[in-house]
Amino acid sequence: MNETEAAADPLADALIAARLFTLAPKVFGGLVLRGSSPARDALIEALAGAIALRRMPGHVDDERLLGGIDIAASLAAGRPIVQKGLIEEAQNGALIIPMAERMDTSVAGRLVQALDDAKAALVMLDDSVEADDSPPTSLMERAAFRCDLAASRQWQGVELPPVPAAGWGHVAPLDDKQLRGLATTAVLLGVDDVRALIFAEAAARGAALLAGRAVAEDADLATAVRLVLAPRATRFPEFEDQQEEQPEPDDSPPDQPPEDQPPPDSNASDPPDDQTQQSQQQDLEELLVEAAKAAIPRDLLEQLAQGNAPRRGSSTGTGQKRKSGMRGKPLGARPGMPRGGARLALIDSLRAAVPWQNVRRREKGMDADAPIIMRKEDLRIRRFEERAARVTIFAVDASGSAAAARPTRSGSTMIPRISIACSRITAPKCPS
Amino acid sequence: MARFPFSAIVGQDEMKQALLIAAVDPSVGGVMVFGDRGTGKSTAARALASLLPPIMAIANCPYGCSKEEQARYPGVVGDGPLKKRAVPFVDLPLGATEDRVIGSLDLERALRSGEKAFEPGLLAKAHRGFLYIDEINLLEDHLVDLLLDVAASGENVVEREGLSVRHPAKFVLIGSGNPEEGELRPQLLDRFGLSVEVRTPKDLEVRIEIMRLVAANEADPVAFAERWAGEDEKILKKIARGKARLPKLVPGDDVLRDAANLCLAVGADGLRGELTLMRAARAYAALEGAKSVTRQHLIAIAPSALRHRLRRDVLDETGSTTRITRAIEELFG
Numbered sequence: 001m002n003e004t005e006a007a008a009d010p011l012a013d014a015l016i017a018a019r020l021f022t023l024a025p026k027v028f029g030g031l032v033l034r035g036s037s038p039a040r041d042a043l044i045e046a047l048a049g050a051i052a053l054r055r056m057p058g059h060v061d062d063e064r065l066l067g068g069i070d071i072a073a074s075l076a077a078g079r080p081i082v083q084k085g086l087i088e089e090a091q092n093g094a095l096i097i098p099m100a101e102r103m104d105t106s107v108a109g110r111l112v113q114a115l116d117d118a119k120a121a122l123v124m125l126d127d128s129v130e131a132d133d134s135p136p137t138s139l140m141e142r143a144a145f146r147c148d149l150a151a152s153r154q155w156q157g158v159e160l161p162p163v164p165a166a167g168w169g170h171v172a173p174l175d176d177k178q179l180r181g182l183a184t185t186a187v188l189l190g191v192d193d194v195r196a197l198i199f200a201e202a203a204a205r206g207a208a209l210l211a212g213r214a215v216a217e218d219a220d221l222a223t224a225v226r227l228v229l230a231p232r233a234t235r236f237p238e239f240e241d242q243q244e245e246q247p248e249p250d251d252s253p254p255d256q257p258p259e260d261q262p263p264p265d266s267n268a269s270d271p272p273d274d275q276t277q278q279s280q281q282q283d284l285e286e287l288l289v290e291a292a293k294a295a296i297p298r299d300l301l302e303q304l305a306q307g308n309a310p311r312r313g314s315s316t317g318t319g320q321k322r323k324s325g326m327r328g329k330p331l332g333a334r335p336g337m338p339r340g341g342a343r344l345a346l347i348d349s350l351r352a353a354v355p356w357q358n359v360r361r362r363e364k365g366m367d368a369d370a371p372i373i374m375r376k377e378d379l380r381i382r383r384f385e386e387r388a389a390r391v392t393i394f395a396v397d398a399s400g401s402a403a404a405a406r407p408t409r410s411g412s413t414m415i416p417r418i419s420i421a422c423s424r425i426t427a428p429k430c431p432s
Numbered sequence: 433m434a435r436f437p438f439s440a441i442v443g444q445d446e447m448k449q450a451l452l453i454a455a456v457d458p459s460v461g462g463v464m465v466f467g468d469r470g471t472g473k474s475t476a477a478r479a480l481a482s483l484l485p486p487i488m489a490i491a492n493c494p495y496g497c498s499k500e501e502q503a504r505y506p507g508v509v510g511d512g513p514l515k516k517r518a519v520p521f522v523d524l525p526l527g528a529t530e531d532r533v534i535g536s537l538d539l540e541r542a543l544r545s546g547e548k549a550f551e552p553g554l555l556a557k558a559h560r561g562f563l564y565i566d567e568i569n570l571l572e573d574h575l576v577d578l579l580l581d582v583a584a585s586g587e588n589v590v591e592r593e594g595l596s597v598r599h600p601a602k603f604v605l606i607g608s609g610n611p612e613e614g615e616l617r618p619q620l621l622d623r624f625g626l627s628v629e630v631r632t633p634k635d636l637e638v639r640i641e642i643m644r645l646v647a648a649n650e651a652d653p654v655a656f657a658e659r660w661a662g663e664d665e666k667i668l669k670k671i672a673r674g675k676a677r678l679p680k681l682v683p684g685d686d687v688l689r690d691a692a693n694l695c696l697a698v699g700a701d702g703l704r705g706e707l708t709l710m711r712a713a714r715a716y717a718a719l720e721g722a723k724s725v726t727r728q729h730l731i732a733i734a735p736s737a738l739r740h741r742l743r744r745d746v747l748d749e750t751g752s753t754t755r756i757t758r759a760i761e762e763l764f765g
Contacts, residue, residue, distance in 0.1 A: 035702075036619060036622065036623070036704070037702055037703055037704060038703050038704060038707055039703065055585075055589045055598075056589075056591065057534075057578070057581075057589045057590065057591055058574065058577060058578065058581075059530055059534065059574070059578060059591075059592060060591040060592060061591075061592040061593065063592070063593070063594060064591040064592050064593075064594065064595070064596065065591070068594070069594075070548070070594050083594060086591055086596075089596075098581045098585070099577050099581055102573075102574070102577050127619045128619065129617075129618050129619050150702060151702075152703065153703055155703060155707075330529075330530060330574075347531070347536075347539060347593075350539060351537075351539075351593065
């Protein structure tokens, strides 16, 4: 552990990612900073100096997130008054979300919508420790950058140099060769999501802009691969074996004009022939794959080495969430009658009734001192969310047969069957 | 109930030391107390809070802000004259709702006058003081998330019920819990600066002494407090001296290297552990009135600063404290 640590501090890449993010927060959608550490705290502070960060607490409600009726203003005016939501208020900067791995799916859903409409940019702080724990996948894939700062040892003098004022448009779009390079690298890394490619393209151009170039160079592409593609890798790129076969058949039919035949000397010729193009393409791809290999997070690498699917899907870890009327983490109240175990959400019911009081009083001809008039449709019930307890299964196989080991390794067939069996065993004991 | 004097608490030296360190340098982070019931956890925390000299706070500020905070949170804090108030000590009840903790819309005022007002919660009350949570491991997960987030950021952000409020909430978080009754997630444990293990005193004489003291306090709290006032005063002076000395103490490179080596040896990964170890050693040295931070200070404080940061080793069933003392012996002899 200590030897490999000597490599560059993870903060270095995180700083580049953060600068790219500040360049165009909405283009990149999000920046995920994993691992609670002093380095991360320092980076956030630096980030707050660069763009406006608006903190989104985990207990935010829909009304404040999306905007809605402002109770007090509505009361004063006697008619519903709409107020802005947090997403809209953070228009010119980004929302910063502490403990993003604990985010409620309903909140995540709202944010996904906003991200898809390019109306929001998120800085997600991921405090999870387990490899398979992370902020909601829907948000993770919409965030261009993810940096793991848990192992960073740097925390003093963290600064984000200001980004150039020259706009995005100053950098030329990537050429075909470069696009092909990114796409090939993504395939080799097993990154299927096209969104990742779009982010990588933007990141490459952004890196060029930060370096003061008008055209993206190989180094910019490598930065994009390192920051965007490598963290999403689902397999270790096996470049040499597959790729070396391909140029061979391409070489055999030489259709090119004879004067360009010796490849090393042909560099000076204006239109690069197919072959040099091919080798340039290959050089670039090799460069990018090497960049990716070096940047694949270590825990991911370990998982890949074990032949496991990368962290995604949360079938392990804590139990399934389920709705409950009695206990657990409070969810938003919803209209309904307090019966069948559901309890009245008094505050929410009152809040639902309040804006209509003036109207209702007028309807009934009552004066302003009349008690609050509630109607059936105002009633709200409380909802909670519980997590089913975690079941750990120790399957001991003493048969010595190799067949028994196989299903557990693939992890797909045996485990669900065991869990079904277990839920059958425990189900009758459940109180609810 | 009259408060029990801090100095009259028998034994539990590690816990008392941790609390004093938190009082000298709040940046060390909160204190997590592991242990059984009836070991004087809340008594000690409460006693420390009431021992501390009153703070100067803006009289009409619901958060008890200082003059400096007025500039950072314009419009949030009051603007009245400064007034003395006791260091707040908030005991978070287990059944507390989210509304109660973070604060909520003042419904009564909203109904009566149509005014959108924020009714501060327990976090606001605890500002500049102590927030004590007994049985933190039994608290709802989402509440623990919220508390630790606020404790780390020093500010409470409320975005609900049409309210958008940001107010300072800096407090020393003191959590207690029995790990056998349910565990705190490791990333939450990591947020606590120090952790201590308390045990019920097994020594018969000590137990008798405790009963004697408690009985004396109950019989005549005033006289009892007077009897211990001198001792309490000494502790107060110690804290004040430590606070004054703290900025002058800069740990040398050798101490920093020791801290790094120790963290590496016990497998407490992350820089946070090292920083806390360094800060705690410095605060401890300041408390002891030392001229510089030495390895001895580091060793004395290491179990508290690292105990809760060790990764569980399946093959090594020895307790974390043993693992730390073993590493100390191997490293420093």
